[in-house]
Amino acid sequence: MQRPTPPPIWDLPVRLFHGSLLPLVVTAWVSAEEGYMDVHAWCGYTVLTLVSCRILWGLVGSQNARFTTFVRGPRAIIAYLRGSEWSGEGHNPVGGWSVLLMLGLLLSQGMSGLFNADDISFSGPLAHLAGDFADDVHEWHEFNFNLLLAMVGVHIIAVLAYLRRGKNLILPMVTGGISGHGRAGTPTWLALLLLGACAALLWWLLSLSPRPPPFL
Numbered sequence: 001m002q003r004p005t006p007p008p009i010w011d012l013p014v015r016l017f018h019g020s021l022l023p024l025v026v027t028a029w030v031s032a033e034e035g036y037m038d039v040h041a042w043c044g045y046t047v048l049t050l051v052s053c054r055i056l057w058g059l060v061g062s063q064n065a066r067f068t069t070f071v072r073g074p075r076a077i078i079a080y081l082r083g084s085e086w087s088g089e090g091h092n093p094v095g096g097w098s099v100l101l102m103l104g105l106l107l108s109q110g111m112s113g114l115f116n117a118d119d120i121s122f123s124g125p126l127a128h129l130a131g132d133f134a135d136d137v138h139e140w141h142e143f144n145f146n147l148l149l150a151m152v153g154v155h156i157i158a159v160l161a162y163l164r165r166g167k168n169l170i171l172p173m174v175t176g177g178i179s180g181h182g183r184a185g186t187p188t189w190l191a192l193l194l195l196g197a198c199a200a201l202l203w204w205l206l207s208l209s210p211r212p213p214p215f216l
């Protein structure tokens, strides 16, 4: 009898999610600088949808995608920082928290964008709710982006440092790798369903705004 194919370390939804972040964040950045605010908003809505879906996937996705697998307590973190050998195959105890931080920063960036407006012609669909806080929202959107950039910088340096020490984390994030624990993954169609639900929910919420995005 043929053996079942071993599941990947990173399932397809996690890899597609990760692969789309760099192009989306870079396009959002460039489009804001160049004043292509419709493109900017679309990138932002897509990031918001993807991050919401990734959070749900962290609850129901495959083993290594789950928060319960990679969000570890202080003892594991201290042991890891003291150099004790870590035998897991997903995010390490420190990496797990940095993933949470990056997801939080991406969410905060997208959410603050909804309430943000420029001084010329573009307003996020919820900008009318910002009221007296409009300037604070504007500043937060800018400051949060700098935090995100710094965090992504540290993230890439960390990944490259592992590569230099002979541990290639990038390849499994691209190809999936081969998991050693043998548990079957959560099916990809469920991620598609969650993605559709997150997109529909955001679409519906924005359509309630008195100034919905032009395409709604």
Ligand code: HEM
Pocket (backbone or CB within 6 Å): 014, 017, 018, 021, 022, 025, 026, 054, 065, 090, 091, 092, 095, 099, 102, 103, 152, 155, 156, 159, 160, 169, 170, 171, 173
């Ligand atoms: C805007 C740019 C980026 C953002 C926001 C970002 C964010 C993230 C996030 C949120 C994760 C967790 C994935 C998950 O569990 O869903 C992750 C993992 C990972 N990222 Fe990135 N990333 C970015 C760019 C990059 C680049 C350019 C590389 C390659 C040099 C990279 C390499 C990796 C690797 C190898 C992992 C898995 C780390 C591990 O094994 O624990 N990332 N990244």
Ligand code: HEM
Pocket (backbone or CB within 6 Å): 025, 028, 029, 032, 033, 040, 041, 043, 044, 045, 047, 048, 106, 109, 110, 111, 112, 113, 114, 115, 116, 117, 118, 119, 122, 123, 124, 125, 141, 142, 145
């Ligand atoms: C994760 C997604 C997003 C990223 C990475 C991002 C990034 C940025 C950046 C880098 C700027 C320029 C900051 C500055 O120098 O002032 C900016 C400005 C802005 N963003 Fe976003 N943003 C995102 C989501 C959104 C969303 C969803 C909206 C609204 C639909 C939005 C609306 C705005 C507005 C109105 C400005 C002000 C432009 C100006 O004053 O020139 N952003 N964003």
